[in-house]
Amino acid sequence: xxxxxxxxxxxxxxxxxARKMLNLTQDGVAKLCPGVEKTxxxxxxxxxxxxxxxxxxRLSQALKVPVSELLADHDLSKDDIHLLxxxxxIDTDKRTIILTIAESFRSSLPAA
Numbered sequence: 001x002x003x004x005x006x007x008x009x010x011x012x013x014x015x016x017x018a019r020k021m022l023n024l025t026q027d028g029v030a031k032l033c034p035g036v037e038k039t040x041x042x043x044x045x046x047x048x049x050x051x052x053x054x055x056x057x058r059l060s061q062a063l064k065v066p067v068s069e070l071l072a073d074h075d076l077s078k079d080d081i082h083l084l085x086x087x088x089x090i091d092t093d094k095r096t097i098i099l100t101i102a103e104s105f106r107s108s109l110p111a112a
Contacts, residue, residue, distance in 0.1 A: 006071050009047035014070050016045040017078060018063035021085050032062035064089075 006014075019029055026038040026045075033041075036055060043049040044059075051059060060067045065085065076084070087095060 008050045012045040012047040018065040029062055033058045
């Protein structure tokens with residue numbers, strides 16, 4: 001039962017990436033998500049199984065990634081997702097500074 005166009009393999013890759021971004025082991029995630037054993041999480045990450053919506057919700061909370069991002073039908077690269085996760089981990093005032101710097105940097109580049 002896939003929730004949208006995302007495949008089990010892509011969902012698994014996103015779960016694994018989010019886990020690694022938090023420097024968590026599969027055991028660490030299992031401790032944060034009662035009912036999700038390490039072997040089950042491994043199966044999710046390998047694309048062998050897919051979590052039900054309740055489990056996916058608990059995993060998204062533990063991994064600090066919205067369910068919508070895990071299931072999104074997009075073609076963001078790992079670098080794009082990494083940058084987005086880093087940006088989301090920063091408080092709002094610092095985000096404004098980062099956006100200002102990024103806009104300044106972009107406007108200084110020659111037109112492609």
